[in-house]
Amino acid sequence: MSFIKQVTNKPWERKGIIGPLRPVGAFPVPAEKVALSFFLVVVAVIFSLFSVSYFIRMELSDWAPRTEPAQLWFNTGLLIISSILFQWTRNLLKRGETRNLKTSLVGGGVFAIAFIVSQLLVWNKLRAEGITMTSNPADSFFYLLTGLHGLHLLGGLWVWSKTTIKLLSGNAEPKDIRLSVELCTVYWHALLVVWLVLFGILANT
Amino acid sequence: MAYVPLADQEQELHHPHSWVTKYVFSQDHKVIAIQYGSTAVAVGVVALVLSLLMRLQLGFPETFSLIDPSSYYQAVTMHGMIMVVYLLTALFLGGFGNYLIPLMVGARDMVFPFLNMLSYWVYLVSVIILMASFFAPGGPTGAGWTLYPPQTSMAGTPGHDWGIILMLASLAVFIVAFTMGGLNYVTTVLQARCRGLTMMRLPLSVWGIFTATVLGLFAFPALFVAAIMMAFDTLLHTSFFMPAIIEAGQPLDTAGGSPILFQHLFWFFGHPEVYIVALPVFGLVSDIISTHARKNIFGYRMMVWAIIAIGGLSFIVWAHHMYVSGMNPYFGFFFATTTLIIAVPTALKVYNWVLTLWEGDIRMNVPMFFAIGFIFTFIHGGLTGLFLGNVVIDLPLSDTYFVIAHFHMVMGVSPVLVFFAAVYHWFPLMSGKMYNETIAKWHFWLTFLGAYAIYLPMHYLGFLGVPRRYYALGSTDFIPESAQALNANITIAALIVGAAQLLFLFNIIWSLKNGKKAEHNPWGSASLEWQTPDVPPVHGNWGPKLPSVYRWAYDYSVPGAHQDFIPQSTPEADEPTVDEQHFDPDHDQSKADI
Numbered sequence: 001m002s003f004i005k006q007v008t009n010k011p012w013e014r015k016g017i018i019g020p021l022r023p024v025g026a027f028p029v030p031a032e033k034v035a036l037s038f039f040l041v042v043v044a045v046i047f048s049l050f051s052v053s054y055f056i057r058m059e060l061s062d063w064a065p066r067t068e069p070a071q072l073w074f075n076t077g078l079l080i081i082s083s084i085l086f087q088w089t090r091n092l093l094k095r096g097e098t099r100n101l102k103t104s105l106v107g108g109g110v111f112a113i114a115f116i117v118s119q120l121l122v123w124n125k126l127r128a129e130g131i132t133m134t135s136n137p138a139d140s141f142f143y144l145l146t147g148l149h150g151l152h153l154l155g156g157l158w159v160w161s162k163t164t165i166k167l168l169s170g171n172a173e174p175k176d177i178r179l180s181v182e183l184c185t186v187y188w189h190a191l192l193v194v195w196l197v198l199f200g201i202l203a204n205t
Numbered sequence: 206m207a208y209v210p211l212a213d214q215e216q217e218l219h220h221p222h223s224w225v226t227k228y229v230f231s232q233d234h235k236v237i238a239i240q241y242g243s244t245a246v247a248v249g250v251v252a253l254v255l256s257l258l259m260r261l262q263l264g265f266p267e268t269f270s271l272i273d274p275s276s277y278y279q280a281v282t283m284h285g286m287i288m289v290v291y292l293l294t295a296l297f298l299g300g301f302g303n304y305l306i307p308l309m310v311g312a313r314d315m316v317f318p319f320l321n322m323l324s325y326w327v328y329l330v331s332v333i334i335l336m337a338s339f340f341a342p343g344g345p346t347g348a349g350w351t352l353y354p355p356q357t358s359m360a361g362t363p364g365h366d367w368g369i370i371l372m373l374a375s376l377a378v379f380i381v382a383f384t385m386g387g388l389n390y391v392t393t394v395l396q397a398r399c400r401g402l403t404m405m406r407l408p409l410s411v412w413g414i415f416t417a418t419v420l421g422l423f424a425f426p427a428l429f430v431a432a433i434m435m436a437f438d439t440l441l442h443t444s445f446f447m448p449a450i451i452e453a454g455q456p457l458d459t460a461g462g463s464p465i466l467f468q469h470l471f472w473f474f475g476h477p478e479v480y481i482v483a484l485p486v487f488g489l490v491s492d493i494i495s496t497h498a499r500k501n502i503f504g505y506r507m508m509v510w511a512i513i514a515i516g517g518l519s520f521i522v523w524a525h526h527m528y529v530s531g532m533n534p535y536f537g538f539f540f541a542t543t544t545l546i547i548a549v550p551t552a553l554k555v556y557n558w559v560l561t562l563w564e565g566d567i568r569m570n571v572p573m574f575f576a577i578g579f580i581f582t583f584i585h586g587g588l589t590g591l592f593l594g595n596v597v598i599d600l601p602l603s604d605t606y607f608v609i610a611h612f613h614m615v616m617g618v619s620p621v622l623v624f625f626a627a628v629y630h631w632f633p634l635m636s637g638k639m640y641n642e643t644i645a646k647w648h649f650w651l652t653f654l655g656a657y658a659i660y661l662p663m664h665y666l667g668f669l670g671v672p673r674r675y676y677a678l679g680s681t682d683f684i685p686e687s688a689q690a691l692n693a694n695i696t697i698a699a700l701i702v703g704a705a706q707l708l709f710l711f712n713i714i715w716s717l718k719n720g721k722k723a724e725h726n727p728w729g730s731a732s733l734e735w736q737t738p739d740v741p742p743v744h745g746n747w748g749p750k751l752p753s754v755y756r757w758a759y760d761y762s763v764p765g766a767h768q769d770f771i772p773q774s775t776p777e778a779d780e781p782t783v784d785e786q787h788f789d790p791d792h793d794q795s796k797a798d799i
Binding site for chain 1: 316317384387388389391392393395396397398400401403404405406422423426427429430433434437441442443444445458460461462463466469470473501505506509510513753754755756757759776777
């Protein structure tokens with residue numbers, strides 16, 4: 001039922017059971033997915049507001065843009081591979097295949113960890129060049145945005161590690177981890193999009 | 206994986222085995238609600254005492270040596286922040302949201318009980334961090350609750366080193382706690398409603414809490430973002446917000462930042478925050494008025510639409526808090542227009558409350574006193590909002606007591622009156638006991654009349670030009686000496702109102718043990734939360750079988766029915782009628798499908 005149709009119902013007119021005999025939620029998906037969607041909106045709002053702040057701060061006179069290190073392109077590649085591996089794991093589980101399952105799940109996480117490590121290496125390199133949190137507002141934003149994105153990824157890795165340990169230790173059948181993997185996949189894609197937007201903003205300004 | 210609808214899922218409930226898991230680390234939404242509520246009230250009492258200290262200074266300057274300018278500003282700041290965020294937000298969403306949502310939607314619990322428990326404990330941590338700033342070197346921050354840079358981290362501001370950092374940390378932790386709780390409330394309302402309970406059959410309390418939670422999820426990130434950047438400015442001397450400044454002859458190592466950017470971020474959170482508090486209040490008071498007037502709420506659909514409209518509009522009015530910061534006149538015009546437009550759905554709600562009372566079979570129970578009191582204070586505070594929404598009127602009044610009077614009436618006194626109404630309304634359900642009505646009515650009259658004695662004169666002080674945020678007025682040409690007499694009167698009224706709250710605390714605590722046993726559904730309410738098999742509801746709420754819903758929550762005084770309410774869970778076939786021939790006492794609504 002569409003939202004408009006829903007809110008124009010006259011509840012005082014119709015009595016009796018409305019809808020199917022079993023209770024159903026507003027969306028035909030598990031509650032976890034609904035909660036994740038709302039959480040992703042929260043994440044989107046956070047990064048949008050940071051981006052807006054970035055654009056406003058950029059207009060002021062002391063802003064000194066810098067060319068972003070080329071290594072970020074490599075890192076972007078790592079994150080894309082990580083996302084692809086998660087999608088692959090999700091598809092395997094959907095088809096009920098167990099071959100390559102462990103490889104793809106572990107691989108997805110490992111590439112994400114590699115992304116974070118490589119981001120830290122970029123930080124180190126920049127710091128060695130004297131580019132720090134306080135050298136210029138553009139640099140402050142660089143550290144802030146990349147750091148915050150990394151923290152979000154770490155949160156995802158925590159869920160990934162719980163899921164992976166469950167599967168590898170044999171405490172869970174593949175079907176038991178399907179929801180977790182689906183949630184991780186959506187989250188990974190979302191963080192990839194966030195990264196692409198952030199990288200686009202950083203690289204073009 | 207087969208999709209299993211949540212509400213029907215007879216999931217393994219987390220069964221508490223010990224006292225600790227039952228009352229301390231409980232995953233039962235009702236226990237968590239009471240933990241949230243009690244913590245919020247406790248920290249609210251701290252804020253109340255701070256306000257009385259401020260009033261003592263203003264009413265009787267140079268009398269109390271314990272209040273110096275620094276501690277006065279610290280009191281102003283902590284009073285404001287605690288009341289808005291740690292009391293009102295936590296109380297209505299963490300407290301009433303937690304208690305009422307699962308009961309009103311016919312669920313056994315929130316959909317993520319563990320996350321729900323975590324939400325409370327993280328909230329408690331945020332409160333502890335905030336309270337710790339009272340004991341930190343330099344004391345809590347005295348930057349004002351809006352925390353405007355650059356003065357937050359300047360040496361002249363009390364608590365500029367430890368206080369502000371603890372404040373920002375506490376806010377960030379609070380936002381994490383709120384997000385955990387908020388995801389739970391939203392998902393529970395959307396996914397865990399029982400059979401037959403469509404969105405448009407939900408009581409307005411749930412609509413208010415639901416919409417406010419969505420606002421919170423979208424608005425708190427702005428505060429989070431601002432707090433993070435400000436923390437970096439304070440700790441690492443970055444220049445997100447900090448401009449170039451010379452402090453005591455020495456240039457600071459910040460330059461070029463934009464303080465106005467902080468104000469935009471703060472108020473992008475700060476204005477929806479008003480409605481994060483107000484929307485649950487609108488919902489709760491609608492249900493209370495309808496129940497005690499024995500009449501369906503007037504214009505249910507309009508009430509829902511108004512809640513949604515107010516929620517949407519609340520995101521495009523924020524800069525009306527910043528008229529005095531200076532802005533392009535066209536922006537001022539835009540924000541003044543949106544601000545005045547938001548008065549339309551709000552006024553619609555007020556009319557509907559009054560029209561619900563119209564020709565109702567009004568029962569002057571204690572909750573109804575507070576609910577009607579709320580209509581008064583809310584109209585009053587709302588009307589002064591129309592003044593301040595206009596740029597040209599706001600400019601001269603913005604820094605005066607007129608603003609203090611406005612926002613205390615509209616988002617201080619009004620929500621607090623509804624909080625009391627709601628506690629008196631649901632106390633029999635929460636505790637299974639009745640409170641002392643006489644004390645409760647004393648509590649009402651002292652609070653209600655006292656609030657007017659405090660805030661009505663402040664409007665006048667504002668017109669005189671008495672500036673707000675001042676530790677002492679000193680002597681000026683434009684403020685007559687009589688203003689001081691008025692200030693002394695306000696302080697005495699504030700002390701009386703403050704003391705009157707002891708009646709409330711005493712009544713509630715005393716009644717928990719000694720109160721008369723409450724009968725099942727003492728107000729004759731039609732909504733689902735009163736139809737549980739046990740009072741107070743036990744863990745799992747509904748016994749072996751989940752309820753089904755056959756009607757909306759407002760079937761009061763239905764023509765032909767032999768009783769003046771029909772619970773939501775009564776099937777149409779069992780609807781009690783006065784038709785003698787077909788009247789079957791076994792199908793009396795009181796024995797209906799619960």
